[in-house]
């Protein structure tokens with residue numbers, strides 16, 4: 080049941096693209112002209128860790144980062160510059176940093192989930208957006224309104240995805256992407272030399288969280304996995320399995336900067352690479368299975384791999400764990416779900432739950 084509902088987020092947003100990816104997934108690597116589809120676990124890992132990638136190509140996440148700031152912003156950085164700016168962020172998002180930020184989202188959860196105690200309903204997409212916006216504001220020291228910031232970050236990702244993913248370009252798309260980026264940077268209220276980096280972080284943090292939390296909650300509710308959310312140890316396994324099967328950032332568009340190889344298949348400079356995190360993490364094969372979870376090395380591939388792997392993974396896991404812990408006593412069920420057809424990442428526009436206890 081959980082898997083059946085979750086499929087709708089792919090079919091509703093990019094049906095042709097995901098049908099193509101499903102049809103080719105039996106090949107670990109599949110070339111299509113200058114586009115290389117990378118599905119296999121080993122091939123995905125090799126590409127992210129061994130193939131030199133052009134971090135500033137226009138049709139990649141790094142390209143979006145450039146539009147946001149014009150300066151260098153992690154996703155589009157290489158070498159020593161990347162190492163320095165990444166080290167600072169990894170410190171901020173380490174265990175002490177996450178512990179410092181935690182009261183911000185637990186306060187949002189306590190307030191917004193309260194209606195469940197009196198038989199009311201809650202839309203988890205709204206909760207996730209506020210939680211992500213409030214966390215990002217605290218992380219950046221921004222003066223923005225959390226809900227407004229989350230909405231602006233979601234518009235940036237929606238317009239960027241339309242440009243990055245294969246398919247027909249609509250007229251005015253590039254203009255819409257620039258306008259959305261301008262709106263977000265104007266909102267942030269951080270010093271001018273930090274705006275680009277702050278905007279990129281806001282986009283990375285908000286969109287993944289708004290996609291991940293409602294999809295994980297829906298799957299947990301549909302498969303009645305709430306027992307596993309009751310204790311710390313089993314909740315940790317549940318979180319890893321739910322993130323693995325939902326693979327919130329399912330497709331990483333990249334461009335090869337030089338020759339390399341992915342699981343033995345040659346990659347040429349300039350090849351457009353579509354890295355399918357969802358298949359690399361074997362989301363389509365099995366689970367979520369808390370009794371026999373996938374090995375951690377496979378599960379963590381939904382956060383990428385190598386020098387650019389997601390620095391927000393710990394934060395994302397703790398936020399999801401806290402959300403599941405806060406919901407579990409009510410044993411919620413999904414009463415309404417509506418796909419977000421425009422979002423940057425496959426997800427719900429509405430995911431309303433009601434308690435059953």
Ligand code: HEM
Nearest residue numbers: 153154283284287291327328382383384387388389391395
């Ligand atoms: C479930 C939630 C999340 C998922 C699935 C996710 C996934 C990813 C993936 C797949 C990448 C690309 C990794 C690569 O190229 O190897 C990435 C990069 C990144 N993520 Fe996340 N992410 C999540 C949450 C977050 C959060 C909450 C933050 C910030 C607070 C964040 C910040 C970043 C940044 C800054 C990068 C770029 C790192 C670099 O280029 O060095 N992410 N994420």
